[in-house]
Amino acid sequence: MAVSRSFPAAGFVRESEMRLGRQLLLALAALPCACDSQADSSYLGEPLITLPGYVASAGAAPLEAAMLWQRGPPPSADDQELATRAPVRTGFPASFTLHLYQPPPAAARRTLAPGEVTFARANAGAVPYGISAGGVSALPTPSSNGAYGIDPNHWVLYLAADVPPRSLTEWWLGAALGAGFHLMRVTAVNPQCISQQQMDACVADLVQRGVPDDGTTNEGTARSFCRAPYRLSLAPPGDPLVLELGTVGLGGSSGPCP
Structure with a gap:
């Protein structure tokens, strides 16, 4: 068993x-x-926009490249807020790459008129190395002239929504751009060089877009937009930022008429 x-x-x-x-x-x-x-503790995520560039004439003082949100009306550049910064690499040219990870603050968001698409704009600038965020808002100062300057020929534009065709914002941008970030070319214009024929055509175009014309250049009127000292266009792919030390605003608009 x-x-x-x-x-x-x-x-x-x-x-x-x-x-x-x-x-x-x-x-x-x-x-x-x-x-x-x-x-991943230091991973910031995918950048919203990446912009390469260089400093046209690096001075003796150490610099950083920065993106500066502009809180005032265009084309002003005297009320700004730090968006991001990047080291400037030594060599010639002194190059940098800016990465933006955060959307624009509420203080930088504006519209050209009621009902238009909300936008925000930023300048790229060379700032003194190690400057605080609070110090950036005080630029330019007399002591920073040799270590501060912007790219006067580009703006970084953020659009909160697609721009409708035949809108004021489409006219301003030169195209009905989609929502998101865009690098824009800024071309200085001397308002004194605008002929009467050009002014009449510009005003007629804006009136058809719903912009009022009362015969004055008061803020918000068609003639105020037509007499703006700059024009915008979309920058071509690969267009670099070029920081010019000593340049603190839009230049070239007061030159002789062609």
């Missing part, structure tokens, strides 16, 4: 080994997560 035998001790060992194996697998599964968490 066969004798039935059991081995409780062996069963306990097998159960303990299985339990230990499961715990080890769980620990190994959690290990990459912990590593990823540590590795």
